[in-house]
Amino acid sequence: MNLALPIREYRTAIILSALGIGLVIAVVLSLTIGAVSIPVADVAIIMLQKVGLFQNIAVDSMHEVVLSTIRIPRIIMxxxxxxxxxxxxxxxxxxxxxxxxxxxxxGVSGGSAAAVVLMIVFGGVVIQADGWMYTILLPVLAFAGGLTATFTVLRLSNQTGRTNIAVLVLTGVAINALAGAVIGLAIFYADENQLRTFTFWTLGDLGGASWDKLMIASPLLILSSVGLIFFSPTLNALALGEAEAYHVGVDVEYTKRIVIFLSALAVGVSVSLAGMIGFIGLIVPHVIRVSFYADNRLVLPGSIIGGALLLVLSDIVARTVVSPSELPIGVVTALIGAPFFIGLLMNAKRKNEL
Amino acid sequence: MYQASNISFRVRDKIILRDINLNIEPGAFTAIVGPNGAGKSTLLKVMAHEHTHYHGDVTINGKAARSYSAKELAWVRAVLPQTTTVQFTFTVEQIVMLGRHGHKATQKENAAILEEVMTLTGTDHFRERNYLTLSGGEKQRVQLARVLAQVWEETVYPRYILLDEPTSSLDIAQQQLIFSLAKQVCERNIGVMAIIHDLNQAVQFADHLYFLRGGKIIAFGGAQQVFTKSNIEETFCCRVNVYHDPCNNCPYIIPERTVQQPLSISSKV
Known part of the structure; x- marks a missing residue:
């Protein structure tokens, strides 16, 4: 009878491994595909050479350059x-x-977008899509705007030392509406060129990846993502309700603050690197829950791998369908994700699992 | 011992509890009865240290509740609410396992505890089912199993469970079952405090009984001794007759069918 638990532990490990294998395949596929197509064998050898193996095998030097300066930083991002x-x-x-x-x-995305659009339209400088302004200044502004909005939301929803979730959700809506108004106002004053820059920024863009950016961003992204995983058991307890979670030993206020901070950090850095990529944060956790089960010890790590998988696949599509040009990534995530998600929902509805 | 001494609690200007002294003894079943709005649930929340801005002291096993961390509190007391709504689809077993959240125990120890509490509460045969599809009675038994799992380990210090009208939406068989189980676990050096609506049930299960009205304790003591016509009438403002049930060797009440002024909507309001 005691087998029930170990089996569940196994099940989580199996699902996560399967997702992980899927991600590895998608990554290899993504590295081979592009304007220059590189054979899988070359990709493998070049990757192994990076860690000091097979140094004596000669590979096409252009392949090596394309991989190490363009595709590898892009895939990591x-x-x-x-x-x-x-x-x-x-x-x-x-x-x-x-x-x-x-x-x-x-409020993260709204705050980021508002900061960026204000800079583009009222910054008093012309921002070229490939100038340093676009690659350095906008990300920093996006990050600052996102965190400012989040802290405003948190501060306003503070009620005698506790974060009131209902107030927080409503303030979030209000702050987003305010950000929307700021964006609308800026767009009203924007000229053609500014409008185009901003529109593309909101659709997301993974093309700006470089090792320099990754040096700064990856520690923050890894720290926040891995940090959130440690809250999986606590979030399970929170499913009972805040009071009940407190009764079973959860420090609810501490959990709320840290989880919101880490999420704002993760999303803020993401938005600053690649603009607004919607949809993944909403859909991926649901796909994991509907396809498997709702235990957060699966859902959180599963969403890490699943989110990466969906974005890598979307990026492959974005880079290939209109090659040599690129579709905006945000469009593709929704185009791939939405029908898949609707299919899952219909299936779950039939089985009465929702 | 789980003690509340001189507890007062107010929300803005409204005094909810005044000068409450209450003891929960390990190994005994303490029941609290009182009319709606008497402050019973608030008292339970103060005892559970969910409300923290009270005056007076709550001590658990000789140590002030304020000095416990959330986790340390979870080691000594568990709380069963009236109803628990769970978002997302968890299985019964996962819900019960949440009771072990604050404990540092091996998976094997947890599995053994899970087995015992699920067998005791009769929830073991639907352990893999989705919690959301259970009936009200089954849900509450699962929650009771979770609460028991939290304080199940035999420790040197006594543990306590606080029940907030745990049977308010259950049929009589399920009600009796929940209270019988709570009574039964007292043997494990666990003290039980329960808010109970049904006076006959309260006197049937409780060792100690507290009458609460308007935030004050009207009477307390050994359940059978304080279960008197005068105490009940004073607490509930309702005429009752107390009889003795020879089968259970326990008193019981029947409210009097009072003939008041004919009910008319205007005078009632």
Missing amino acids: TILIGAALGVSGAALQGLFRNPLVEPSLI
């Missing part, structure tokens, strides 16, 4: 952003006990 968006969505849904929550609810 894609994985980290997908993971960060997925896990912060899962964590916030668990924290708010609400399946409709997505990271934008705490």
